[in-house]
Amino acid sequence: MASNAERIQEIEDEIRRTKYNKATESHIGELKAKIAKLRREMMKPKSAASGGGFSVRKSGDSTVVFIGFPSVGKSTLLNKITNARSEVAQYEFTTLTVIPGVLEYNGARIQMLDLPGIISGASEGRGRGREVLAVARNADLLLILLDVFQAKTQLDVILRELYSIGIRPNQRPPDLVVTPRLRGGVDVTSTVKMTKVSEKTVEKVLNVYGIHNAGVVVREDVDTDQFIDVVVGNRKYVPALVALNKCDLVDKAFVSRVKRELGMPSVEISADKDQNLEELRSAIYRNLRFIRLYMKPRFGEVDYKDPMILREGATVAEVCDRIHRNARSEFKYALVWGKSAKFPGQKVGMDHMLVDGDVVNIAKR
Ligand SMILES: Nc1nc2c(ncn2[C@@H]2O[C@H](COP(=O)(O)OP(=O)(O)OP(=O)(O)O)[C@@H](O)[C@H]2O)c(=O)[nH]1
Ligand SMILES: [Mg+2]
Structure with a gap:
């Protein structure tokens, strides 16, 4: 058969x-x-014995996953923009497992995961494609890294592989x-x-x-x-950002032509020569759509120094989760000031959606 x-x-x-x-x-x-x-x-999964996926614990305010062909410079980039040390080499498949790093930007702690390269057929298990794509499913943002010399062909393969595993980059449900x-x-x-x-x-x-x-x-x-x-069902709608690496090796006209060919926005960088990495950090930050919330104790001043950082669409329930593991069960109501409130100090429930700059007070039972 x-x-x-x-x-x-x-x-x-x-x-x-x-x-x-x-x-x-x-x-x-x-x-x-x-x-x-x-x-x-x-x-x-075929059987329990075939397990052995990469295990990574999510940490920080969000998780960015690197996706790219072997040798495009994923590990070089991770080493440049985070505190991590991931092995870099000229040969393909240097990285064989998940290497985490942390990027701190505008007060947000962004977890970055460097992974083995993926190739055509990854979703059917070539290389360690399955495991890589499984990690990608749980990303808050995919950073698709391309070699400037093969950008369009690599992007087409990556999008096809993501698609076959049920990931829908930059689409809404x-x-x-x-x-x-x-x-x-x-x-x-x-x-x-x-x-x-x-x-x-x-x-x-x-x-x-x-x-x-x-x-x-x-x-x-x-x-x-x-x-x-x-x-x-079971589709993952994940935002994605495309970066073109090794742009130190080509001139501006070449980069412009490649960018036009791609048919989606991209940031040109050189991880090795430190070019345009600030632009990339800021693009990562913007694409993660963080919001800042300021906590107000019941009797006292608002804490404007140490905002709570959550993602767009977050509700009061997620604020509770950040405060304490059991905060949901002790929750009575919340008071909200700012753009999401109909009037200053509006009393709301756990499913109230907050927006950037809101001030929140949680009342416990
Ligand atoms: N010229 C140039 N070379 C780069 C750049 N970034 C990485 N390289 C080189 O490309 C090679 C591969 O880099 P890695 O960072 O190991 O690539 P990788 O994507 O992690 O590769 P795998 O782990 O095998 O998937 C190394 O020789 C790097 O020095 C760049 O911006 N410009
Ligand atoms: Mg690597």
Whole structure:
């Protein structure tokens, strides 16, 4: 019997051979759903004995994971912008495990993880690709490091490998919900005009996953791939930043041409020659979207010296978690001053979302 990888290959060939039009749209959707299902099966760990992934404990205010081909300069960069010492060498696969470092910037402690290089086929286990990509899934930000001489080809491979393992860099989760039901067939309700997926495709994709009755609510003009993502689940929507390394070896015109080719924003650097690293640090910091919160004791002055640093979208619950392991269970209410408050000193609950600059007082039971 053909292996899953071979079956995926066959289906991909069939998609390539099929001309896309109204009549074939739902068939192609069905084929894509079959590929996604096979990939999901392949991602399941084979047995307990095959474990042995990299173990890293998250620390600091957020975690940045380095992704790049071998020898692009990941370890050189880690050594330059953090306190870490990761081995650097001319040969490929110098780094064989996770090497953590810490970047302190604007008061934030950013954990940075240097990893082995990834190559084409990483998501199917080539090199230590699986383990590397598993760490990437839990990143707050991916730093995709490219060699300026092969930037576009490397980026294409990396995006493909990230995609196959279920990582969706720089995408938001699609605004759509599928609720399986016991009967009634598939019922699609949409608040926007669906121009990319037909109802027939929705039905066929769901059938591949054994779902024959479901309510589907669509609030965004999604494409087939996005729809499949929601059905498969387990996708990680992670922000990514691209850096071009070894720019000391080329001139400005070369860099500009490469940057245009990439089709997404990038920062040009030379890790080895210390060029533009401040720009990179600041881009990392901005992409992590930190917010600063100032704590106010019940009777006393606001602490403006030592802000609590959390990420955009954080709620009062996360403030509790930072204060104390059991703070959630002792929580009564919070008082908030600042942009997220309707009026100064608004009383809020644990799910209140905070914004940069807010002042917070937590009242305990
Ligand atoms: N010219 C130049 N060489 C660099 C730069 N950054 C790294 N190198 C060189 O590139 C080679 C590989 O660097 P590493 O930092 O070991 O690369 P890596 O990405 O960690 O490689 P693996 O661990 O094998 O995946 C070394 O010889 C570095 O000195 C740079 O900005 N400019
Ligand atoms: Mg390395």
